[in-house]
Amino acid sequence: MKYEGHNFRLPIPNIRELWSLDPNITFLNHGSFGACPQAVLSMQQQLRSKLEAEPVRFFIREWEPLINESRNQLAHFIGADERDLVFVPNATTGVNAVLRSLHFSPDDELLTTNHEYNACRNALDFVVSRSDARLVVAKIPFPLESPQQVIAAVLERVSAKTKLVLLDHITSQTGLILPIPELVRELNLRGVDTLIDGSHAPGMIPLNLQEIGATYYTGNCHKWLCAPKGAAFLYVVRDKQSEIRPLTISHGANSPRTDKSSFQLEFDWMGTDDPTAYICVAEAIKFMSSLLSGGWDELRQRNHELVCQGREVLCDALKVLPPCPENMIGSMAVIPMPESWENLDFASIHDQLFDHFAIEVPLTPWQEKPKLLMRISAQIYNSIEEYKYLAEVLTSVRGEKERQR
Numbered sequence: 064m065k066y067e068g069h070n071f072r073l074p075i076p077n078i079r080e081l082w083s084l085d086p087n088i089t090f091l092n093h094g095s096f097g098a099c100p101q102a103v104l105s106m107q108q109q110l111r112s113k114l115e116a117e118p119v120r121f122f123i124r125e126w127e128p129l130i131n132e133s134r135n136q137l138a139h140f141i142g143a144d145e146r147d148l149v150f151v152p153n154a155t156t157g158v159n160a161v162l163r164s165l166h167f168s169p170d171d172e173l174l175t176t177n178h179e180y181n182a183c184r185n186a187l188d189f190v191v192s193r194s195d196a197r198l199v200v201a202k203i204p205f206p207l208e209s210p211q212q213v214i215a216a217v218l219e220r221v222s223a224k225t226k227l228v229l230l231d232h233i234t235s236q237t238g239l240i241l242p243i244p245e246l247v248r249e250l251n252l253r254g255v256d257t258l259i260d261g262s263h264a265p266g267m268i269p270l271n272l273q274e275i276g277a278t279y280y281t282g283n284c285h286k287w288l289c290a291p292k293g294a295a296f297l298y299v300v301r302d303k304q305s306e307i308r309p310l311t312i313s314h315g316a317n318s319p320r321t322d323k324s325s326f327q328l329e330f331d332w333m334g335t336d337d338p339t340a341y342i343c344v345a346e347a348i349k350f351m352s353s354l355l356s357g358g359w360d361e362l363r364q365r366n367h368e369l370v371c372q373g374r375e376v377l378c379d380a381l382k383v384l385p386p387c388p389e390n391m392i393g394s395m396a397v398i399p400m401p402e403s404w405e406n407l408d409f410a411s412i413h414d415q416l417f418d419h420f421a422i423e424v425p426l427t428p429w430q431e432k433p434k435l436l437m438r439i440s441a442q443i444y445n446s447i448e449e450y451k452y453l454a455e456v457l458t459s460v461r462g463e464k465e466r467q468r
């Protein structure tokens with residue numbers, strides 16, 4: 064099959080050129096690491112030049128008002144009070160900071176789900192083994208028909224011993240939006256704290272952290288907000304902030320300052336580092352909202368519609384059913400691969416798609432049937448033709464595999 068290039072229909076002609084993406088690749092995996100527009104990267108470069116022009120001036124006088132301002136804009140965007148928010152380099156760090164700050168006893172239960180992201184599940188296993196607490200894993204069915212199945216699966220595993228529930232807002236392998244506002248409300252009523260891993264949520268779905276009411280919430284800015292890599296946040300409800308310490312203890316621990324909470328003083332400075340990704344978060348929010356006349360709402364809606372169309376094209380081509388309703392996905396969708404593909408090595412299919420057809424799309428094994436999942440993403444630079452191209456390629460690869468049998 065011949066690669067046709069990127070002369071695809073896009074909402075804004077040549078919009079892809081606003082990114083540095085390799086023009087030879089059909090890039091259908093915004094979800095893994097995001098992709099940062101050149102305008103935001105160029106602001107980051109200017110900040111880096113400013114930093115290197117006078118590092119002492121930058122770190123003594125300039126960086127703090129800049130990250131405060133960026134944090135204010137982010138707080139506004141995600142419906143939080145800026146005093147409850149700190150920057151962290153990524154969601155994994157946010158999850159670790161919370162889990163490793165808390166103390167659990169052997170009588171405690173920590174609850175998560177079988178859709179939890181591996182890195183954060185490892186952090187959970189680590190604190191559970193350190194404290195001899197018990198880890199309970201709620202099994203969310205997949206495929207599934209409604210958010211109610213998620214609520215039921217989680218709540219039935221809550222007990223009087225449950226101390227904390229770790230939930231993804233949008234799951235990584237299965238691409239599901241979990242009903243977090245409803246679950247948090249139910250868990251709050253039961254007096255159970257919640258740690259929400261919203262790694263994919265900012266920029267993919269509207270967020271109002273104050274309304275959600277979770278105890279802890281972390282999210283990435285380098286994915287769907289398109290900020291530079293290494294920008295994420297951790298939200299902690301006010302009365303728990305004194306308990307949550309960064310993984311690195313630094314100057315903030317004995318700072319005499321009173322203009323900020325120790326929570327912010329400690330997280331804001333974890334030793335010398337490059338803070339430019341944090342400072343660019345506000346610019347990324349502004350840049351992405353400027354792309355379509357309807358701002359973020361139109362962008363999110365357009366990406367959602369595109370991924371739903373892409374899912375339909377791929378499900379039709381592969382003769383499989385969509386695994387969840389459209390209202391449970393944002394701008395990522397998972398396609399269960401047909402049974403005949405299940406014994407194939409997922410890494411080799413990925414390599415074949417990448418090496419022979421220049422398509423970047425993730426395939427991951429799942430715990431039970433359907434055993435192999437393919438996840439597509441839709442960002443403003445993607446078009447329906449790209450999913451059609453993937454569908455054509457998969458149909459031809461499938462035909463080849465069947466002929467070889």
Ligand SMILES: Cc1ncc(COP(=O)(O)O)c(C=O)c1O
Pocket residue numbers: 094095153154155156180182183231233234235260262263283
């Ligand atoms: C649900 C979830 N949590 C956490 C992460 C980790 O993100 P990061 O590597 O930026 O910490 C991811 C990454 O895709 C994810 O999907």
